[in-house]
Amino acid sequence: MYLRPIHSEHDIPTLHALIEQVQLGVLVTALPGPTGKPAIQSSHLPWVLDIDIDTTDQDGDGDGEPAYGVLRAHMALANPQAKALAACAKEEDGWLVEHEVMVLFTGRDHYITPQFYTETKPQTGKVVPTWNYESVAAYGKARVYHPRRQPETSEFLDTQLHRLTDQAETRQTSLQTCWKVGDAPTSYVQRLKGAIMGVEIRIERLEGKWKMSQESGEGDRAGVVAGLMREGEKGEAVARIVQERGAAKER
Template sequence: MYLRAIHAETSTKALFELIQNNPLGVITTAIPSSAHHFIQSSHIPWVLDVISEDPDAPVKGVLRGHMAKQNPQAKAIIESLNTAGLPSASSLQQEVQILFTGQYHHYITPKFYTETKPDTGKVVPTWNYSAVQVHGKAKIYHDGASPETSEYLSKQIHDLSQLCETSIMGYTGQNGAKDSWKVSDAPDRYIEIMKKNIIGIEVTIEDIGGKYKMSQESSKGDREGVIRGFESIDSDVALNMAALVLERGKIKDAAKASR
């Protein structure tokens, strides 16, 4: 990921918050295989366990997820571990990458640049977005008969379902809200069958970086034009984009003023 200084988010806490608010991440692996693509990616939701918000900490957190065994990416992962003769819960030799994207992103038309466009015409379209990129080692739980794998998957699917039910759906059971769905609502035998058809993935976060590309590179006049442009669209995405451009512009201006 290109982390231009003006867009880079240097707070590990803020990067963790973006992940927690946008738990669907794309995991990418590069694993030699005779039957599957070398580079593969999959969208899966993650649970984040924070260890340290210190950017210099060797391990900053752990991401926990799971993937269907029928997924070609999972097949390549299992093939790699089996070929190496590794036990049922083992780390991949290759580094993995997980990419998270913020909920709100949008195309920026040059028509929004009300200062530079009329003056020089030297403007081009771009796209505003926020994202976090994680690199680390992945421990894989893939033997359905292993107690260690069973224990990991039980905790994983419980924690993930509760995260999504409460944080995303708002099913907290409090203040008139509905109760959340729980894994225990499904038959035990059914859950055991489901567990045997997935693998667990536990990624140790060794490096994390992210950005909010929200027109900070533009002049104050052009940023104000972008905000007005989004406000004129009057959609949920556009109004949230306007707020983000305003927020990130204030951060830029405050940093500039403090120098």
């Protein structure tokens, strides 16, 4: 991720909050294919972030670094990326894939037209369109829970499916009654479980980017906020972040 200092976010709780808010992240891998050359693959997957782990020494080396958390998801066995992960997982290492992977989460975003720059555009005209957005990239190594790995895989998927469903039903819908995995026939769920595998990533580094007009002057930022406030609910949400980030810049 290209990170200018003015756009970088390093606060771990803030990065965690975006991951939990977005939930849907893109798993990106570059694993050796049949020819031995890396093949870039990606999949959109909903993730569960577990931060209830040792927050003082994640890797056990005694350096006291903060823990970044663990990401867990599942994917279809028929997915070529799942096949590549399973092929690279070393059973003797606990089904760990010794290649770094990335999960990219993109939060709120909006197009920024030059018309919003009420200070610079009238004065010089030296403005161009851009895009405001917030994103987090999580990096680490993937551990695979494949049907060949039992009973760990069955236990992992049982926990994952229930946690993922409960999380999504409470955060992503406004319904009064939440759907539960137990609402579906047990035989149906078991059959579907046989067609998926689990993925677990202990995060080794996190990068956050909040590109929210911090590079613009106060007058242009005010114009961006005013313009976004006219763009409906999506624009209003981004406008509030522009205000927050602008205020932090001025402090």
